[in-house]
Amino acid sequence: MNWGQAIADALALGALYGLVAVGIGLVFGVMRLINFAYGELITAGAYTLAYTGGWPPALSIAACVGAVVALALVQERVAFRPLRRLGASPATMLVATFAVSFLLQAIYLIAFGSRGQIVGTLGQLNEAFSVAGVDIRWILLVTFVTGLLLLAATAALLGRTSIGLHIRAAAADFRTARILGIEANRVIMLSFVVAGVLAAAVSVLYTVSNPLVQPSLGVPITIFALVGVVVGGLDRLWSAALGGFAVGVVYGLFDDVLSSTSSVYLPSVVYGVVIAVLLLRPTGLFAPLRGAQVERV
Amino acid sequence: MRRLLDAAPQLAAPVLLLVATAAIAGALSRERQLEFENALVMAAVVVALYVFVGNSGVISFGHVSFVAVGAYLAGLVSIDPETKAFTVPGLFPFLRHAHIGIVPSLALAAAAGGVYALAVGLPLMRLSGLPAGIATFAVLGITYNVLSYWGRVGPGVQTLSSVPETGGWTIAAGAIIVVAVAFAYQRSRFGRLLRATREDPAAARASGIDVYRQRLLSFTISGALAGLAGGLYVHQLGLITPDLFYLDLTFVTLAMLVFGGVASLWGAVLGALAISALNSFLGDAENTVDVGFQLTLPNGTRLVTVGAVMALVLILRPSGLTGGREFALRWRR
Numbered sequence: 001m002n003w004g005q006a007i008a009d010a011l012a013l014g015a016l017y018g019l020v021a022v023g024i025g026l027v028f029g030v031m032r033l034i035n036f037a038y039g040e041l042i043t044a045g046a047y048t049l050a051y052t053g054g055w056p057p058a059l060s061i062a063a064c065v066g067a068v069v070a071l072a073l074v075q076e077r078v079a080f081r082p083l084r085r086l087g088a089s090p091a092t093m094l095v096a097t098f099a100v101s102f103l104l105q106a107i108y109l110i111a112f113g114s115r116g117q118i119v120g121t122l123g124q125l126n127e128a129f130s131v132a133g134v135d136i137r138w139i140l141l142v143t144f145v146t147g148l149l150l151l152a153a154t155a156a157l158l159g160r161t162s163i164g165l166h167i168r169a170a171a172a173d174f175r176t177a178r179i180l181g182i183e184a185n186r187v188i189m190l191s192f193v194v195a196g197v198l199a200a201a202v203s204v205l206y207t208v209s210n211p212l213v214q215p216s217l218g219v220p221i222t223i224f225a226l227v228g229v230v231v232g233g234l235d236r237l238w239s240a241a242l243g244g245f246a247v248g249v250v251y252g253l254f255d256d257v258l259s260s261t262s263s264v265y266l267p268s269v270v271y272g273v274v275i276a277v278l279l280l281r282p283t284g285l286f287a288p289l290r291g292a293q294v295e296r297v
Numbered sequence: 298m299r300r301l302l303d304a305a306p307q308l309a310a311p312v313l314l315l316v317a318t319a320a321i322a323g324a325l326s327r328e329r330q331l332e333f334e335n336a337l338v339m340a341a342v343v344v345a346l347y348v349f350v351g352n353s354g355v356i357s358f359g360h361v362s363f364v365a366v367g368a369y370l371a372g373l374v375s376i377d378p379e380t381k382a383f384t385v386p387g388l389f390p391f392l393r394h395a396h397i398g399i400v401p402s403l404a405l406a407a408a409a410g411g412v413y414a415l416a417v418g419l420p421l422m423r424l425s426g427l428p429a430g431i432a433t434f435a436v437l438g439i440t441y442n443v444l445s446y447w448g449r450v451g452p453g454v455q456t457l458s459s460v461p462e463t464g465g466w467t468i469a470a471g472a473i474i475v476v477a478v479a480f481a482y483q484r485s486r487f488g489r490l491l492r493a494t495r496e497d498p499a500a501a502r503a504s505g506i507d508v509y510r511q512r513l514l515s516f517t518i519s520g521a522l523a524g525l526a527g528g529l530y531v532h533q534l535g536l537i538t539p540d541l542f543y544l545d546l547t548f549v550t551l552a553m554l555v556f557g558g559v560a561s562l563w564g565a566v567l568g569a570l571a572i573s574a575l576n577s578f579l580g581d582a583e584n585t586v587d588v589g590f591q592l593t594l595p596n597g598t599r600l601v602t603v604g605a606v607m608a609l610v611l612i613l614r615p616s617g618l619t620g621g622r623e624f625a626l627r628w629r630r
Contacts, residue, residue: 034427082612090427095356095551096611102548103604110597219544223438230431264446271435271442278428278435279420 004134010252015147020225021244029171039218045203072196233284319469336573345522354495359433365542367406367527387448410524558617
């Protein structure tokens, strides 16, 4: 067991899940929607990378961002906006995102087949460099740094720009924000755009270590990031990010450290933690207790 | 008496529909028969799901766990012990040595589903809305994970295909029992109390209804019915494998319930049979079917259509095909 490598793996995985958690948390904050179909955005990005494999990497990545953001907007416009107009309950919306996820996976299956495509865009990042006798793959460093940069950029966008102010106002109190003249549809679209960019980044980073793209690629990523969001606390973006990061780190660490006979049960442990958090600290582990709004009957 | 007569069609219509499905199945080729039997099983699963989701208004992504437990138990105890010693030697002794008939195994499946649902519901029924959805999803994740890897309760990731199969009438009888129990429950005092909490939790609580207790009762009954449906499923298919009881089944059964209409028993049965019919028609069309002309659809159309139908119904008619009404001979306003 090499601890240095295990920690590097875990930190990179944490950064990745942190990004996904922010993407999910951002949309949740604005429209109380947990988008289960978020993973299908990541999958769409991965397919774009696979099919633009012959292009220069920068162009291929740009295409990936474009495709993912477009799909995010389509999801919002075609599925979630009509539902919001109807005033559907959060639980109904969750079922709807489930349906969208299933539908997109089925479309990927028809369009791209079940055997999978290979992404090689940034394959050279799989090479390793040595620090103090520990071999660390470049992609781990790149993932970690990119993750932090994007989180910082999202924070800056939300905290320093007027668009960010609108998004935060809508997240705090949607109805009041509308009364004060914030355009609801624009804010929601913008949060989908930002979430889409984050998803595209995850596609690029994730496929370096896991180059095989299949229709269900995004599902486990979404599930675990969702776990992180819930454990960390849905109501605040930074607690959601921290939750995602924590789940990634813990998962990565235990996956490396435990023997394979016990690590197969890791998902059960993670889900068990989710249930415990929902019951004992419904606002999340990292949310302050004071003034907490607890959703109970 | 008058009220009972008024209500009779509400039970008779779904039961007749199931009987008709079984009767038609008997007259068809073996392959077609399997599809009809599968539709009956789906109806049982969806009605079980409806007992909780429809009456309480709380979403559950976890019911397939109870289906899985029922299926595993009913399947394993009815396989010949000599076969099990050979194919699944790691089982717990009581599972490995058991050898009972199909009908007792179904009763056992119902009991197991109920006990599991009760155990899960005790802590979870305090939640509602989104947290309930996520927590029940976590239950599904745990069940799937454990069934996939624990050799003492099943074949692990492998497929065990020596489960005795049963005919359409047994399955229809099982589905009818599920419908009858669902009907009795929703007409009972407890069913009405729970429906009151669905319409307005605050008012229901103010009227002295213990929301937690009513939900727990419903969840347990619903879990027992799901366990029974799982038993039917495994005896219909004749095989056990964990992938049958995960996201796909959860999604398809939810789609059926939403399509028919979440808030009525009639909707649950209708939705299950309609989506099943659509599913098998499209399955045929993927291998060319004659509908006046030769129709061949690309592989995977089935999944896309079911997904699209569910998304469309949610967007255009969230109360489903029946609008949450029970079957009635006269339309009343």
